Amino acid sequence: MTAGRTAAAAEEKLRQAQKMEAIGRLSGGIAHDFNNLLTVVIGAAETLAEALADRPELAQVAQVALEAAERGAELVSQLMAVSRTQPLTPQTVDCNRMLEGLLPMLQRTLSRDITVRLEPWPDPICCRADLTQLTSAMLNLCINARDAMPEGGRLILRAARQEGPDGPMAALSVEDTGEGMTPEVRARATEPFFTTKPEGAGSGLGLSMVYGFAAQSGGRLDIESAPGRGSRVTIRLPQALDAAPDPGATRLSPATPRPGLRVLLVEDDALVRGQVEQRLAELGCATRACADGYEALDALAMGGPFDVLMTDINMPGGLNGRQLAEHARLLIPNLRILFTSGHTEDPVLRTLGYDPRAAFLGKPYRRAELGRKLADLAAV
Ligand SMILES: Nc1ncnc2c1ncn2[C@@H]1O[C@H](COP(=O)(O)OP(=O)(O)OP(=O)(O)O)[C@@H](O)[C@H]1O
Ligand SMILES: [Mg+2]
Incomplete structure (x- = not known):
C-alpha cells in the first residue's frame, strides 16, 4: 500500500x-x-x-x-x-460447548439444504463473555450465512485458539459457502442500518451489534469474504485463564423465586418504585421499598432481615447503588444483590462477573426476567 x-x-x-x-x-x-x-x-x-x-x-x-x-x-x-453500552455479565464460557448448544436452535431456523458442520477445538477452550449475548451474536452470524445461501450450502462453526497481540484469544467463526460480499459491501457491513436486503427483510443492525458486542467484550470482529467464494466472520474474544467454566453457565434454575423471599427494594423514581413493588408482590416476595440509600441502610440496621438487596445503580443525592451495596454487605455479609439500571457504563458491571452473589438487571425488564434473576441469585 x-x-x-x-x-x-x-x-x-x-x-x-x-x-x-x-x-x-x-x-x-x-x-x-x-x-x-x-x-x-x-x-x-x-x-x-x-x-x-x-x-x-x-x-x-x-x-x-x-x-x-x-x-x-x-x-x-x-x-x-x-454503542457498546449494553449491560454485560461476563462469565467463563466453554467455547466448544457453546457451539454445540447452537445446533438445536439452528435446526429450527435453517432449511434442510444447509448442512451444518461443527469444528470444535481439540482441547477445552474458554473465553470470558456474556453467554446470552454471545449466543445471540453467533445466531445472528448464522442467520446472515443462511440468507447468503438461498440455494443451500454448508455452514461451518469453528472454535480455535489463537495468539493475539494482547495474549491468547478464542476465535469463534461462522463460515458459509454462500454468495459472499463485494469489497464495497464488506467495507460497510458493520455500519449501523446498512443492509442489502429488501425493505422489511433486514434492519442492518445485525453485524453492527455483533461488532459492538465483540469490542465491548475486549475482543474484535473480522470479516473475510469475496463474491462467489463465501464468507467467514470471526469473533475473537480474550481467552479465560481459569479454565473451569462457571457452573452457572449451564445450570438451569427455577423461573421464580421461592415464596416469601425478603427483598429490600431501593429506587429513587417513585413511579418505577411502585411498579416494581407490585411486580415483586406478584412474584410472592416480601418487599420493603425505600426511596434512597440512607433509608435502605436504616432498614438494614434495624435488622431486616433481608435475602436480597435490589437497588438502582444511579441514584442522586448521597449514596449510589454501588456504595449502598458495599455498606449493606458490611451489615449482612451474605446478602444477595441485584443491581438495576437503564445505564450500563457503571464500573460496577465490570466486577459483577466475579461475584456470584450479585447480578444485574437492565431496565426495562418483564416480570418473568425479574423472577428468574431473583431465583438465580437465591440459588447460589
Ligand atoms: N455471511 C454473509 N454473506 C454475504 N453477505 C453478508 C453476510 N453477512 C452479512 N452480509 C452483508 O452485510 C449486510 C449487513 O449485515 P447485517 O447482519 O448487519 O444486516 P442484515 O442481515 O442486512 O439485517 P439484520 O441482521 O438487521 O436483519 C447484509 O445485508 C449483507 O449484504
Ligand atoms: Mg443480519
Whole structure:
C-alpha cells in the first residue's frame, strides 16, 4: 500500500470511530430516561392485561400496548449493543460447548439444504463473555450465512485458539459457502442500518451489534469474504485463564423465586418504585421499598432481615447503588444483590462477573426476567 492510501485508510477508520462514538453518546444519553419510562409502561400494560382477563377485547388493547413497548425496549437494547453500552455479565464460557448448544436452535431456523458442520477445538477452550449475548451474536452470524445461501450450502462453526497481540484469544467463526460480499459491501457491513436486503427483510443492525458486542467484550470482529467464494466472520474474544467454566453457565434454575423471599427494594423514581413493588408482590416476595440509600441502610440496621438487596445503580443525592451495596454487605455479609439500571457504563458491571452473589438487571425488564434473576441469585 502507498503512504497516501495508508493515510486515507487511517482517516477513514478515525471517521468511522468518531461516528460510532457519536451514535454511542446519543443512544446512551436517551437510554436511561427512556428505559425508566418503558419499565413503567411495560409494568402497567402487564398489570392491565392480567386484570382485564375477563374482558378479552380490552385485554387485547393492553396486550398491543405491551408489545409496542417491548419493541421499543428491544430497539433501545439493540442501539446499546451497537454503542457498546449494553449491560454485560461476563462469565467463563466453554467455547466448544457453546457451539454445540447452537445446533438445536439452528435446526429450527435453517432449511434442510444447509448442512451444518461443527469444528470444535481439540482441547477445552474458554473465553470470558456474556453467554446470552454471545449466543445471540453467533445466531445472528448464522442467520446472515443462511440468507447468503438461498440455494443451500454448508455452514461451518469453528472454535480455535489463537495468539493475539494482547495474549491468547478464542476465535469463534461462522463460515458459509454462500454468495459472499463485494469489497464495497464488506467495507460497510458493520455500519449501523446498512443492509442489502429488501425493505422489511433486514434492519442492518445485525453485524453492527455483533461488532459492538465483540469490542465491548475486549475482543474484535473480522470479516473475510469475496463474491462467489463465501464468507467467514470471526469473533475473537480474550481467552479465560481459569479454565473451569462457571457452573452457572449451564445450570438451569427455577423461573421464580421461592415464596416469601425478603427483598429490600431501593429506587429513587417513585413511579418505577411502585411498579416494581407490585411486580415483586406478584412474584410472592416480601418487599420493603425505600426511596434512597440512607433509608435502605436504616432498614438494614434495624435488622431486616433481608435475602436480597435490589437497588438502582444511579441514584442522586448521597449514596449510589454501588456504595449502598458495599455498606449493606458490611451489615449482612451474605446478602444477595441485584443491581438495576437503564445505564450500563457503571464500573460496577465490570466486577459483577466475579461475584456470584450479585447480578444485574437492565431496565426495562418483564416480570418473568425479574423472577428468574431473583431465583438465580437465591440459588447460589
Ligand atoms: N455471511 C454473509 N454473506 C454475504 N453477505 C453478508 C453476510 N453477512 C452479512 N452480509 C452483508 O452485510 C449486510 C449487513 O449485515 P447485517 O447482519 O448487519 O444486516 P442484515 O442481515 O442486512 O439485517 P439484520 O441482521 O438487521 O436483519 C447484509 O445485508 C449483507 O449484504
Ligand atoms: Mg443480519
